[in-house]
Amino acid sequence: MNQPIAPRILTDDLLLLAYGPDTGRPLADTNRLQCGLAGALIAETVLAGLVAIDGDGRLHTTGSHRTGVPDVDGTAERVAAEPRPRKVKWWVQQLNKRQLRQHLLGRAVHVGVLTQQSHRVLRILPVETYRPEPEDRERAVWALHSVLMGYAAPDSRSAALLAVVGAMRLDGKLFADVPARERRKRLKALADRDDIGRAVRQVIQSIESAVAAVVVSSGGGDGGGGG
Known part of the structure; x- marks a missing residue:
């Protein structure tokens, strides 16, 4: 019997955006990618109602029901x-690990967001690439672009995803048609909107600053690389 496909979560959506369909390589350096995945995973627990952020920016569990997503x-x-x-x-900082990145890449392959391909450089060095389906990625980019530009109203998930994209500095590659100053202004305005809920606003603001701080403290990553 075939196992049911697991529901997509924010890390899947982020990986769909973060990998180039032509190269199968990440568009952000490894450290930013891992920090972004950690932030997206935390945001998912908040969106699911399992975790809340207090007034001091600390995480607490809510005692809510499990989602069934391990x-x-x-x-x-x-x-x-x-x-x-x-x-x-x-x-x-705790979740920013290569093991998490590899695990979540495997999950994205399982749910059909990415296709994994293996080959060797010079017939010696093994290299893994992860390619999103171009049309799926194009639809995802366009949907976020519509939210960013105000053509579509933001929901909690799109607002959180845009926050992580901005923290990873992927916005310049995904929305190159929007001038940088305008992009940053619009991303900030989305994080401040009242209609996406207090808890989501808190996690967005916390993740943006956390990812930026962790990246800076660790020297900005290794400049890119494969999964």
Whole structure:
């Protein structure tokens, strides 16, 4: 019997945007990509109602029901198991690991967001590429572009995804037609909107600053690379 396809989560959507369909390589350096994935995973737990952010920016579990998605539930369980509440930046630092990136790439392949291909450079060095389906990626970029430009009203998920995209500095590659100053202004305005909910606004603002801080503290990553 075939296993049902797992529901897509924010990390899947982020990987769809973060990998080039022509090259199968990430459009952000490794550290930004891993920080972005960590932030997206945290945002997913908040959107699912499993985790909340207090007034000091620390994460707490809510005691809500499990989602049935192991990556989301497992992240909430890690938050619950921590002896004291920690800020989003601390969690981004903890989750910013190669193992998480590899695991979430495998998950994205499983749910059909990416296609994994293996080959060798000079017949020696193994290289993995992860290609999104061009039409799927184009639709996803256009949907976010519509939200960014105000053509479509933002929902909590699109607002959170745009926040992570902005924190990773992917916005310049995805929305190159929008001048940089206008892009940043619009991304900030989205994070401040009242209609996406207080909890989501909090996680967006926390993740933006956390990803930026972790990237700066670690020197900005290794300049790119494969999955």
